[in-house]
Amino acid sequence: MIEVRGLTKRYGAKTAVDGLSFAIEPGKVTGFLGPNGAGKTTTMRCILGLDYPNEGTITVDGKTYHDLAFPMREMGALLDAKAVHGGRSAYSHLLCLAQTNGLPKKRVGEVLELVGLTEVTKKRSKGFSLGMSQRLGIAATMLGDPKMLMFDEPVNGLDPEGILWIRNLMKALASEGRTVFVSSHLMSEMENTADHLIVIGRGKLIADCTMKEFIARSSGTSVRVRTPSAGQLIAAIAAKGATASSDESGSIEVRGMSTEQIGDLAFSEGIRLHELTMVRASLEEAFMELTADSVEYRAEVPGGQHPSPANSDTAIGSGV
Amino acid sequence: MATTTTADVKLSALPPATGRAGMRGVLASEFTKLRSVRSTYWTIGALIIVGVGLAAAIGAGAASDLQHNPGDKAAFDATQTSLGGFFYLGQLIIAVLGAMAITSEYSTGMIRTSLTAMPRRGTVYASKLLVFTGVALVISLVTSFLAFFVGQAVLSGSGVSASLFHSTTVPMAAQVTPQGATLSGTFTVTTGAVLTAVVGIALFVTVAAVIAFGLGAIIRHTAGAIASAIGLLFVLPIIIQLLPNTWRWDVMRFFPDAAGRVLSSTVGPPNPHMWSAWPQFAVAAIWALVLVGIGAYLFRKRDA
Numbered sequence: 226m227i228e229v230r231g232l233t234k235r236y237g238a239k240t241a242v243d244g245l246s247f248a249i250e251p252g253k254v255t256g257f258l259g260p261n262g263a264g265k266t267t268t269m270r271c272i273l274g275l276d277y278p279n280e281g282t283i284t285v286d287g288k289t290y291h292d293l294a295f296p297m298r299e300m301g302a303l304l305d306a307k308a309v310h311g312g313r314s315a316y317s318h319l320l321c322l323a324q325t326n327g328l329p330k331k332r333v334g335e336v337l338e339l340v341g342l343t344e345v346t347k348k349r350s351k352g353f354s355l356g357m358s359q360r361l362g363i364a365a366t367m368l369g370d371p372k373m374l375m376f377d378e379p380v381n382g383l384d385p386e387g388i389l390w391i392r393n394l395m396k397a398l399a400s401e402g403r404t405v406f407v408s409s410h411l412m413s414e415m416e417n418t419a420d421h422l423i424v425i426g427r428g429k430l431i432a433d434c435t436m437k438e439f440i441a442r443s444s445g446t447s448v449r450v451r452t453p454s455a456g457q458l459i460a461a462i463a464a465k466g467a468t469a470s471s472d473e474s475g476s477i478e479v480r481g482m483s484t485e486q487i488g489d490l491a492f493s494e495g496i497r498l499h500e501l502t503m504v505r506a507s508l509e510e511a512f513m514e515l516t517a518d519s520v521e522y523r524a525e526v527p528g529g530q531h532p533s534p535a536n537s538d539t540a541i542g543s544g545v
Numbered sequence: 546m547a548t549t550t551t552a553d554v555k556l557s558a559l560p561p562a563t564g565r566a567g568m569r570g571v572l573a574s575e576f577t578k579l580r581s582v583r584s585t586y587w588t589i590g591a592l593i594i595v596g597v598g599l600a601a602a603i604g605a606g607a608a609s610d611l612q613h614n615p616g617d618k619a620a621f622d623a624t625q626t627s628l629g630g631f632f633y634l635g636q637l638i639i640a641v642l643g644a645m646a647i648t649s650e651y652s653t654g655m656i657r658t659s660l661t662a663m664p665r666r667g668t669v670y671a672s673k674l675l676v677f678t679g680v681a682l683v684i685s686l687v688t689s690f691l692a693f694f695v696g697q698a699v700l701s702g703s704g705v706s707a708s709l710f711h712s713t714t715v716p717m718a719a720q721v722t723p724q725g726a727t728l729s730g731t732f733t734v735t736t737g738a739v740l741t742a743v744v745g746i747a748l749f750v751t752v753a754a755v756i757a758f759g760l761g762a763i764i765r766h767t768a769g770a771i772a773s774a775i776g777l778l779f780v781l782p783i784i785i786q787l788l789p790n791t792w793r794w795d796v797m798r799f800f801p802d803a804a805g806r807v808l809s810s811t812v813g814p815p816n817p818h819m820w821s822a823w824p825q826f827a828v829a830a831i832w833a834l835v836l837v838g839i840g841a842y843l844f845r846k847r848d849a
Contacts, residue, residue: 274664275657276848291664294565302661308654310582317581324574325663326566328559335556365658370559 226251226404227272227373232281234267234428241267243428245281249406251372254399256419256436257408260516264428265408266304269377273302285373297326301366302375306358306382311351315342315361318350323368336364355382363391373404380414392418412509426516440511448479448487451500461494462487476500571663571672579646579676588642592635593688599630600692604699611703616719616726622812623707623715624734624742627696631688632746632805636753636778639681643757644770646677647840651765656849666845674758674837681754682747689747693739707739707811715812738811745808745822752826753778755833756801762840777832778802794818801829 227249234242242264249255259265270276272283274290285293285300293299309318319333337343340360345353350361359382366374376395380388395418399405409415415422415436422439424432432439452458455471462469467481479487484501491498579585607626611617650656663669693709700706705715717730757774764770782802785793797803798819807816807825819825 270657270848273661275660293664295562296566296664297662298559298562300661304657304661305654308657310578310649310653310655312582312584313578314581317577321574321577321581322658322662324570324577325659327562327570331557332559339556365662367556370556 226286227375227406228284229268229272230282232268232271232283233279234264234271234276235279241428242271242278242425245425245428245430247423247430247433249373249404249423250421251404252399252402253420254395254405254407254418255421255423256415257406257423257425258412258415258512258516259408259425259431261410262427263425263516265425266377267428268425269302269304269375269406269408272375273300273304295326295369297322297328297369297371299369299371300373300375301369301371303359303362303366303379304375304377306355306362309350309358309361312349314347314349315353315364316346318361319365319368322365326369328368332368336367339367340364356384356387359383359387359391363394371403374398374406376405376407378409379407380409388414412512416509424512424515431515440505447504448482448484449500449502449504450477450479450487450491450498451475452477452491452496452498454496457494458491458496461490461496465490478504566663568668568672571668572676574663575669575672575676576680579680582649584645584649585642588638588645589684592638592642592684593691595638596631596635596688596692597695599634600627600696601699603627603630604696608700608703611700611705614721614726615728616721618703618705618726618728619716619719619730620732620813621703621705621715622810623697623700623703623705623713624693624739624811625809626700627693627707628689628742628746628809631692632750632809633779635685635688635750636802636805637775639685639750639754640757640774640778641771643677643681643754644761644774645767646673646758647761648765648767648770652767660849667841670762670841670844674755677758678751678755682751685747685750685754686744689743689750693743707734709736709739709743712736717813732812734811741822742809742811745826746805749805749808749826749829752804752829752833753801756829756836759833759836759838759840762844763836798825799828801832804829 229248230246232242232245233240245264245268257265257268267276271278272285272290283289290296290300313321315337316333319336320330323330323333334343334346337346340363342357342360342364345357350358353361359379363376363379366376374395379391383391392414395405395407399420407419419436421435422432423430424439450458455475455477459469459471459477462479462482465482465486467479469477469479471477482490484503488498488501603626607621611621650659659669660666697706697708705713707713712733712735715732715734716728717732718728720727720729753774756777757770760774760777761767761770764773778801782797782800785797785800788796795818803819804822804826807819808822810816815821820828
């Protein structure tokens with residue numbers, strides 16, 4: 226259980242995190258989402274006591290991180306896979322970490338085997354690829370068999386096999402009852418891994434909900450229509466009070482009407498349809514929309530009511 | 546990529562933990578850190594080669610000179626001749642090790658990993674300092690004794706070499722004529738004075754290393770820390786030498802390197818412008834304590 230209450234962190238004049246509060250519960254994977262510069266890494270650094278908050282309190286299992294008796298048994302954290310001394314071998318790196326918490330030496334060989342680095346145990350980590358460094362970092366988090374795990378962009382640099390491996394690892398860790406808190410910029414990765422989501426933008430909380438709720442809270446479903454009589458159909462839809470907009474390719478996006486309603490309307494107007502498809506909002510789109518809103522309406526109460534859906538084209542455009 | 550994915554490795558259960566992770570484990574960890582990077586061995590190797598090599602080279606030069614110009618035997622300080630190279634250049638080499646003991650954590654980002662594993666920063670800093678100081682002291686003592694013995698072996702034919710096992714005498718004045726030199730006066734170099742010099746110089750070099758460690762903790766940048774350590778230990782004394790004779794000594798004795806000069810001297814009356822050996826050493830030690838103290842304060846207070 227990680228609890229963040231009223232966290233504010235400023236670097237000089239820049240406020241990186243602004244009054245952030247949330248709790249990460251055990252037994253599930255919690256995704257931590259936000260655009261670059263939203264304050265994800267800063268929040269994680271504050272949880273670990275690497276950076277000191279200007280305001281707010283953070284507790285890890287009810288204690289501040291500095292007061293944990295054996296920090297590595299409580300929390301395994303990987304913020305930056307390259308934050309190792311490159312001149313040190315993988316084995317020595319893990320050994321010097323294990324020693325700080327009085328963990329047995331044989332544990333080092335075991336975690337190296339777990340992440341598949343047994344062959345490069347004696348190699349200096351300077352020559353490691355980013356993927357191998359990520360594995361070394363994950364090995365370090367597992368040294369203390371921790372109750373909580375925190376990863377900042379863990380799939381960064383991993384090959385598809387590695388991505389699958391870490392996804393399964395995180396799910397397995399959560400199913401064992403551990404707290405798993407993971408940030409990622411890969412929305413599709415979150416969609417497949419996370420049970421719960423914390424979304425932040427500009428250092429403020431935007432959403433703290435389950436994955437299902439998150440998708441539902443976005444502007445939701447729309448219908449894609451293609452027709453040779455675009456102008457006529459848009460006018461007819463507008464007359465019914467729904468919204469329709471056409472894009473460059475000629476397909477029309479309709480909100481506020483079901484496929485059945487649109488099909489019936491087209492039939493009664495004598496319009497031929499070439500496509501009539503329901504489009505579910507993906508997590509990617511939902512995320513873009515919500516965070517783009519956070520940029521547009523910065524004075525919104527964090528975690529408050531869902532902001533009014535913006536035009537989806539604009540939202541994606543400014544989110545990218 | 547030379548890796549295989551083994552998702553189903555079973556980890557053995559950890560023994561239950563009692564108490565609280567403390568200094569013992571962190572001391573072991575810091576020793577592992579120091580001995581598991583090549584730069585440590587390079588620096589120690591360079592220190593021994595430079596310290597002992599210069600003792601041999603300077604000794605050989607002095608031996609040849611004493612053979613051709615016997616008048617130079619007057620007030621010849623064989624101990625200082627052997628230790629001079631070690632304390633002038635050795636302090637710079639070990640300063641690199643001292644600075645890097647802490648700046649390498651920042652330049653590589655390792656500090657964030659270290660402080661995540663052990664967030665009690667006072668414990669981390671104190672352990673790092675203790676382990677480094679211990680290693681520096683042992684290496685300095687070994688180098689200092691080696692430099693002394695090698696240097697004296699080279700000077701052994703000169704008649705004015707020093708010894709740790711019996712007191713020796715050195716003539717204090719020479720009258721040089723075309724026929725030769727007439728030496729007069731006798732100064733007795735005790736084994737105590739020689740031991741003070743050999744051990745004192747090792748301590749001085751250790752203190753120089755700790756000064757660099759403190760600067761490393763304050764500056765957190767390898768090049769900057771090494772440059773400022775060399776500036777304080779080596780460049781500043783040269784600049785002070787250029788000051789007017791009337792007051793340069795009064796400035797010099799407040800700087801760390803004065804200890805090296807006083808401690809290595811075994812022949813002749815004490816320098817009237819400096820404090821005696823151990824008070825002068827205390828000046829260097831105070832520099833080290835102050836810098837390490839500021840470093841400790843900043844290490845705890847700043848974001849990592």
